[in-house]
Amino acid sequence: MSRLRLSQQHTLQILQLIRSSGSISRADVVARTGDSPFLISKVCDELLQGEFITEAGVGESTGGRRPTLLSLRPGFGRLVGVHLGTVNVRIALTDFQGNTIAYIKDLSHAAEGPDVAMNHVIKLINGMAESHGLIPSDINGIGIGISGVLDRSIGTTLYWPKLPRWVNVPVKKILEERYQTLVVLEDTSRTSALAEVWFGGAHAAKHFIFISIGAGTGAALFLNGSLYEGVGGFAGEFGHISVAEKGPLCSCGNRGCLETMVSASSLLRKARHGLSMGLSNTLTKLSHGNPQNITLELLAQAMREGDRFATRLLSEMGAYVGRATVGLVNLLNPELIVIGGGIASAVGELIHPEIERVVRESAMVQSVKQVQIRMSKMEEKDWARGAMLLAAEEALSNSFVKWSESGRAKASAVPFSGLKVRKSNATSVSELTPGTN
Ligand SMILES: [Zn+2]
Structure with missing residues (x-):
C-alpha cells in the first residue's frame, strides 16, 4: 500500500470497505468513513469507472428515495x-x-x-x-x-x-x-x-465459537468480534479437552481427549464393533452384514429407523460434545455456537438434541440463557x-x-499475470471483517 499516493490509499480503503460490507450505500460509506458526500461520490465514481465495483440493487429507505447499493463487480478477480x-x-x-x-x-x-x-x-x-x-x-x-x-x-x-x-x-x-x-x-x-461468518450469517455474533468435528476436532473462537489466536497461534484445540480419564490414547499423548471419543473414525470403529457383536439388526441389514460398508450416513439412517444401538452411539457422542461445550459456555459466555465439519453434515441433526440437553442441564444458567447452539448449514x-x-x-x-x-x-x-509475491502478514484471519454476502 505504501506504493500508492495518499488519495489512492484512501480509495483502496473504501474499496475494501465495500468488499467487507458485501453491499453498502454511498450514505453508509459516508457514515462509516466520516468523509464528505462529495468526496465519497468522487471515489465511488472512480471505482465504478475502473470496474472494481458495480451498482447492485437498492437498499432500505430511511425516509426518502431508496439508496443504490454498491458491491464488488461480480466476476471480478480469480x-x-x-x-x-x-x-x-x-x-x-x-x-x-x-x-x-x-x-x-x-x-x-x-x-x-x-x-x-x-x-x-x-x-x-x-x-x-x-x-x-x-x-x-x-x-x-x-x-x-x-x-x-x-x-x-x-x-x-x-x-x-x-x-x-x-x-x-x-x-x-x-x-x-x-x-x-x-x-x-x-x-x-x-x-x-470464516465460511460460517461470511456465508452462514454468523457475522452478526460478536462472541461466536465454531466447533468442527470430522476426522479431527477443532474450534475457532471469535471473541469481541475478532479471532482469538493465543500467544503461539494454537488456540482452539477443542478436540484435546479431556472428557474420559481412562479413554483411548490420543495423538497428543493424553488419554480420553474429546477427539478420540467423537471423531468420525472412532464412531465408525464403535459401530463396526457393535455389528460384529450382533448388537444391531438394522445395521446388519443396511450394511449387508459387512462392517466395511458402515458409513456415517448408514449410522444416521439406522437411528432414523429407530435402531437402539445406533441411537445410543450417537446420543453418547452428542453427550461428549455437550460436556466439552459446557466448559466453553461457562468460560467464554458466547452468544452463538455453530457445530460444523463432516460429522455435523452427516449426523448433526441427530446429535443436536443431546448436545443441547447436556448444555442446558449443566452450564451456568445465566450463560445458557444467552447462547444459541446450532448445526452448520454450510455445504x-x-x-x-x-x-x-x-x-x-x-x-x-x-x-x-x-x-x-x-x-x-x-x-x-x-492482465492478472505477473503479480509479485508479497509477504502475506497483512491479511490474517483476525483482520477480515465479516460481510453480508
Ligand atoms: Zn489429545
Whole structure:
C-alpha cells in the first residue's frame, strides 16, 4: 500500500470497505468513513469507472428515495480456496466476492504424504483453471486450509495428527513457487469458521465459537468480534479437552481427549464393533452384514429407523460434545455456537438434541440463557470458499495497486499475470471483517 499516493490509499480503503460490507450505500460509506458526500461520490465514481465495483440493487429507505447499493463487480478477480482434509480435498475457484466459478471434490491422498497430496492439489487447480481459460498466473491468490497443526508465520505444517509424513512441510512456499501469487495458510477449523461468518450469517455474533468435528476436532473462537489466536497461534484445540480419564490414547499423548471419543473414525470403529457383536439388526441389514460398508450416513439412517444401538452411539457422542461445550459456555459466555465439519453434515441433526440437553442441564444458567447452539448449514463447497477468504483482502489490494500503477484503465483490462509475491502478514484471519454476502 505504501506504493500508492495518499488519495489512492484512501480509495483502496473504501474499496475494501465495500468488499467487507458485501453491499453498502454511498450514505453508509459516508457514515462509516466520516468523509464528505462529495468526496465519497468522487471515489465511488472512480471505482465504478475502473470496474472494481458495480451498482447492485437498492437498499432500505430511511425516509426518502431508496439508496443504490454498491458491491464488488461480480466476476471480478480469480481466487482459489483449498480445503485439504485427511480424506478429501475440496477446491473452489471464485471471484473476489466469493461467487463460485468452479468447484471440485476429490480424495486428498494426504495419507500418502505431502509430495503426492500437493502434486494432486496442483493438478486439480491447473485442471480447473484450464477449463475456465486461465493460465496459472492469472490466479490472484490462493487460500488453503489444512487439517494439521501449523506454523502460520512461515506457512508450514508442524505436524498432522495420524499422518506422520507431514512434519515441516512448506505448503505456502510450494504453492507460491508454482503460481507466483499470494498464498495464505490456515487450519481447516478456522477456514470453515470464516465460511460460517461470511456465508452462514454468523457475522452478526460478536462472541461466536465454531466447533468442527470430522476426522479431527477443532474450534475457532471469535471473541469481541475478532479471532482469538493465543500467544503461539494454537488456540482452539477443542478436540484435546479431556472428557474420559481412562479413554483411548490420543495423538497428543493424553488419554480420553474429546477427539478420540467423537471423531468420525472412532464412531465408525464403535459401530463396526457393535455389528460384529450382533448388537444391531438394522445395521446388519443396511450394511449387508459387512462392517466395511458402515458409513456415517448408514449410522444416521439406522437411528432414523429407530435402531437402539445406533441411537445410543450417537446420543453418547452428542453427550461428549455437550460436556466439552459446557466448559466453553461457562468460560467464554458466547452468544452463538455453530457445530460444523463432516460429522455435523452427516449426523448433526441427530446429535443436536443431546448436545443441547447436556448444555442446558449443566452450564451456568445465566450463560445458557444467552447462547444459541446450532448445526452448520454450510455445504462442503463453502468450506473451500472459506479458505479463499484468507487471500481475498490482500489479493484485491494487489489488483488495485497494479491498476493504479498501470495508468488506471479498466481493472478488468489489466492482465492478472505477473503479480509479485508479497509477504502475506497483512491479511490474517483476525483482520477480515465479516460481510453480508
Ligand atoms: Zn489429545
